[in-house]
Amino acid sequence: MTLYERIYFVIRQIPHGKVATYGQIARIVGAxxxxxxxxxxxxxxxxxxxxxxxxxxxxxxxxxRIDEIENNLQQLLLEAEGVTFDEKGKTDLQQFGWExxxxxxxxxxxxLNYEN
DNA sequence: CTGATGACGGTGC
DNA sequence: GGCACCGCCATCA
Numbered sequence: 001m002t003l004y005e006r007i008y009f010v011i012r013q014i015p016h017g018k019v020a021t022y023g024q025i026a027r028i029v030g031a032x033x034x035x036x037x038x039x040x041x042x043x044x045x046x047x048x049x050x051x052x053x054x055x056x057x058x059x060x061x062x063x064x065r066i067d068e069i070e071n072n073l074q075q076l077l078l079e080a081e082g083v084t085f086d087e088k089g090k091t092d093l094q095q096f097g098w099e100x101x102x103x104x105x106x107x108x109x110x111x112l113n114y115e116n
Numbered sequence: 117c118t119g120a121t122g123a124c125g126g127t128g129c
Numbered sequence: 130g131g132c133a134c135c136g137c138c139a140t141c142a
Contacts (some may be wrong), residue, residue, distance in 0.1 A: 017139035031139095038123045057125080
């Protein structure tokens with residue numbers, strides 16, 4: 001199982017209507033750097049079953065490349081799930097932030113070898 | 117094997 | 130709040 005696959009696996013645990021940050025995903029899978037998460041998502045191709053739209057940066061903002069179409073799509077998908085954005089495109093992590101996985105979940109999937 | 121390529125985060129100014 | 134660094138390393142050509 002590659003690091004990318006672990007990252008996608010964790011992202012699929014994010015519930016509907018919640019969002020997680022890159023750093024949060026990184027800590028869960030044990031990636032030394034949050035960049036790995038971003039890189040994994042960048043390598044993701046459209047048509048994947050991974051809810052990539054629920055992953056945003058630590059400031060609660062959508063952080064995509066210079067692709068406005070995909071950028072708007074991400075916000076659209078999240079708003080369809082009930083996540084709201086302010087006029088600056090920021091979402092309230094206190095309200096919509098994901099709590100993360102449980103210790104039991106990590107143990108169940110043998111991810112304790114990597115961190116936590 | 118080597119080098120290029122990246123959806124970030126924290127810190128300091 | 131914004132900006133410039135720096136750390137970070139799996140994947141691919």
